[in-house]
Amino acid sequence: MARIVDTSTMAWQNGGEVIKAMAPEWRANLGPAEQVAETYAKYDQKTLRLDPATTRRLDLIRLAPGYRDLTYAYHDSVEECFCLGGSCWLGGEGTIHEWGYFWRPPGWVHTAATEEGFVALLGIQGECDESGPASRRVRPESEAGRCVTTDDPDAALGPRGFVKMLDSRLVPWQPGPVFARCEGPLDGFDLERVAFKVLSKNPWTGAQSLLLRLAPGYRQARPGRHTAGFEAFVITGSARLGETPLPAGSYFERTAGAEEPPLASEEGAILFAKADGWLDFR
């Protein structure tokens, strides 16, 4: 059965709580110890998923104006982000704004700072074929914007490539029947009332991050199963999973292979979603 999280009912974790929830190899490398508490007082999060075995996680984060990473660093994991509001400067990369997205393969040196504040979904992919475990490796500013873990340009990009500073507003919506041509059986979706934007995708496995736009009246006819794990966050509008309402700010995770209730939306909705393989529902 799907796991559903309504973030509006959760308290923000802050500062020391955020640090405590980090993987040890991340927590140990935050920068000068005497500045860590002051820095993370400006860091709030609500955890949507956290898999200790792989270190994979997805958090709703809120950085207060003036938040600034204490060092440049790279991760052994893929880091992924979708901006919901405000902006964040990423040293070596540029500035991410609302509806901006990135998928950064392991090894690329960066830092983060926000003047106006920043709200985003922040994901650490954790150990899988595309990614190593969560970690933070401090590096000098002179390496900003470079991959320092390999000299092989293909290996530095990984199967999805470095999706850097993507403005998702400029990515076209693919109507359901068009998107379905390249995926698994999608007849369990209400294809006439859904459109997809692909943000990043592994062409070997079909694993991907997407935006889904559900038109008003969207309705999956019956329960079904995904072959691969599927998770989604309601950005705007609202939806319903079976009888459970999904207001904006809700997250749900449908387990691979399990029978899950149908997704519907009376008013329409836009969802950020991740599939762990080719998308299907049957």
Ligand SMILES: [Fe+2]
């Ligand atoms: Fe990072």
